Amino acid sequence: MFPQSAYAAAPSPCFVLEEPLLRENLALIDSVQKAAGAQIILALKGFSMFSAFPVVKEYLSGATASSLNEIRLINDFLGYKAHTYIPAYLPHEFQEVMERSSHITFNSLGQWEQFREKVFAYNEAHPEARISCGIRVNPQYSEVETDMYNPCVPGSRLGVTRDKLGNSLPEGIEGIHFHTLCENDSHTLGRTLNALEERFGDLLHRAKWLNMGGGHLMTREGYDIPFLIELITTIREKYGVHVILEPGSAVAWRTGVLVSTVLDVLDSQGIQVAILDTSFAAHMPDTLEMPYKPVIRGAHQQPVAGLPTYRLGGMTCLAGDFMGDYSFDQPLKPGDRVIFEDMIHYTMVKTTTFNGVNLPSIGILNQEGTFRLVKSFGYESFKDRLS
Numbered sequence: 001m002f003p004q005s006a007y008a009a010a011p012s013p014c015f016v017l018e019e020p021l022l023r024e025n026l027a028l029i030d031s032v033q034k035a036a037g038a039q040i041i042l043a044l045k046g047f048s049m050f051s052a053f054p055v056v057k058e059y060l061s062g063a064t065a066s067s068l069n070e071i072r073l074i075n076d077f078l079g080y081k082a083h084t085y086i087p088a089y090l091p092h093e094f095q096e097v098m099e100r101s102s103h104i105t106f107n108s109l110g111q112w113e114q115f116r117e118k119v120f121a122y123n124e125a126h127p128e129a130r131i132s133c134g135i136r137v138n139p140q141y142s143e144v145e146t147d148m149y150n151p152c153v154p155g156s157r158l159g160v161t162r163d164k165l166g167n168s169l170p171e172g173i174e175g176i177h178f179h180t181l182c183e184n185d186s187h188t189l190g191r192t193l194n195a196l197e198e199r200f201g202d203l204l205h206r207a208k209w210l211n212m213g214g215g216h217l218m219t220r221e222g223y224d225i226p227f228l229i230e231l232i233t234t235i236r237e238k239y240g241v242h243v244i245l246e247p248g249s250a251v252a253w254r255t256g257v258l259v260s261t262v263l264d265v266l267d268s269q270g271i272q273v274a275i276l277d278t279s280f281a282a283h284m285p286d287t288l289e290m291p292y293k294p295v296i297r298g299a300h301q302q303p304v305a306g307l308p309t310y311r312l313g314g315m316t317c318l319a320g321d322f323m324g325d326y327s328f329d330q331p332l333k334p335g336d337r338v339i340f341e342d343m344i345h346y347t348m349v350k351t352t353t354f355n356g357v358n359l360p361s362i363g364i365l366n367q368e369g370t371f372r373l374v375k376s377f378g379y380e381s382f383k384d385r386l387s
Contacts, residue, residue: 002369004297004339009371010259012337013278013360017052017256017344020367025219025251026059032218032225036232038243041083043214044070046248046345050077051364051374056251062102064214064246068093071100081129083211083246085136085177087158089115098122098131105134105177105211108160109170116172134175134211135160141195142180144215146290149182162199169206176204179213183249186228189216193235209242210235216245219253252345257297258283258360262336263315272310273322274332278340279314281321282354286346293323295341300327308332316355353382 002018010016033040041062050073056063057078064083065071068090071082081102088107089097094115097104104119106112112135123130138159142152151158159178169176180192189212197204204210218225236243260278267273280287287294295301296312303309304327311324332338351359359377366372 002365004337006365006369006371007257007259007337007339009373010363011361011373011376012259012261013276013283014259014363014373015256015343015348015360016259016363016365016371017049017252018365019052019055021255022052022055022252023059023367025253025255026056028219028225029247029250030059032229033245036229036243037236038232038245040245040247042078042251043246043248044073045349046214047252048073048349049252049344049362051362053077060251062244065101068097068100071097075100083244085179094118101131102129103132103134103175103209103211105136105175106173107136107158109135109164112170112173116170120172132174132209133172134177134207134209135165135169135173136177136179137162137165137196137200139178139180139192139196139199141192143184143188143191144180144182146182148289150180152180165200165203167202169203174207175209175211176200176207177211177213179211179215179246181213181215183217183220184215185217185220185222186224186231189228190231193231197235204235204239204241207239207241209244210239211244211246214246214248216247217250217253218247219250249345254342256342256344256365258340258343258347260338260340262332262334262338264334265310265332268311271325272308273313274310274338275313275315276338277315278360279316279321279354279357280323281314281316281318282352282357283314283360284340284343284347285350285352287323288320294343296326297339297341298328299338303327312338316357318355353385356382358382 043064063074074082083103084101085105136159138161142150144150232243260276262274264275303325307327308331309327314321361376362374364372
């Protein structure tokens with residue numbers, strides 16, 4: 001982590017990626033895939049900062065997409081064909097999806113029935129670029145506590161339950177895909193694999209590959225990496241499958257910040273409020289969706305008696321665009337910088353221009369700590385989303 005002075009050259013607001021921290025995460029992930037004999041690929045849904053893809057490519061050999069736009073980004077900036085999973089494919093896009101993908105996972109048997117003849121024809125015509133197809137399954141087991149992020153809730157639209165499959169995989173399906181984790185540890189994965197084997201073990205013997213999806217937060221402190229390697233190795237050898245993991249958060253976990261600036265400080269019925277030049281709703285929506293309270297560098301995350309304490313508000317007109325309360329060692333004043341930690345994964349990919357608020361700029365601190373502004377946004381970014 002660079003000192004706060006390293007961000008002085010960054011505009012405000014600005015997402016700032018620290019390249020050395022990204023490399024640390026990627027090196028750890030690479031060590032896991034080598035030790036376990038698995039393939040770990042980047043999930044763009046969590047981290048799509050393509051200006052950092054040259055670094056990612058040094059460590060990972062693939063990436064996964066959940067839309068045609070993500071597929072194109074993978075092709076254009078990583079140079080890979082995508083591992084693709086989309087809950088429902090658009091017929092007019094499917095030809096291009098095939099041309100740009102090495103693996104395609106289908107969410108339902110109905111989707112496979114709809115598109116399988118096109119896949120068969122494509123593979124016959126392009127044997128050198130053959131697509132391997134899989135089916136997403138729902139093992140009906142998940143330890144994700146927030147329903148919004150739990151793909152195994154009753155009535156989930158994500159994946160096929162065991163009762164929908166017969167005694168063999170559908171003709172043409174070579175892989176099994178599940179994704180039931182969300183920033184979980186390897187012991188949660190172990191219990192999930194028990195549920196998967198209980199319901200789908202016979203079909204795993206017939207599969208060529210097993211995609212364990214994302215949510216494997218192996219770069220978080222305290223994560224049991226040896227157990228993860230043991231799990232992957234055991235299931236790979238037991239079923240003779242190629243194992244794929246596709247984390248998003250783990251790649252960009254704690255690799256950068258969101259720099260913001262105090263615009264105003266006011267008293268609201270006895271509560272001190274600091275309004276920032278950023279927005280929780282537009283720039284950090286996960287903090288309200290999950291919800292969670294982001295860490296602020298140099299601040300006390302809970303109120304401390306006797307210290308200046310503030311409710312932090314975003315600059316949109318949304319009444320709920322605030323986060324509180326934080327204490328600081330010194331009073332806040334307009335012009336002070338506030339730095340939100342761990343704001344690279346699931347942040348840039350979710351930002352909006354609600355209320356016409358500008359998107360934060362994007363920058364990188366390189367290995368030497370030199371700041372490079374990658375991109376800034378303005379009126380055109382807002383206008384181009386509308387008509």
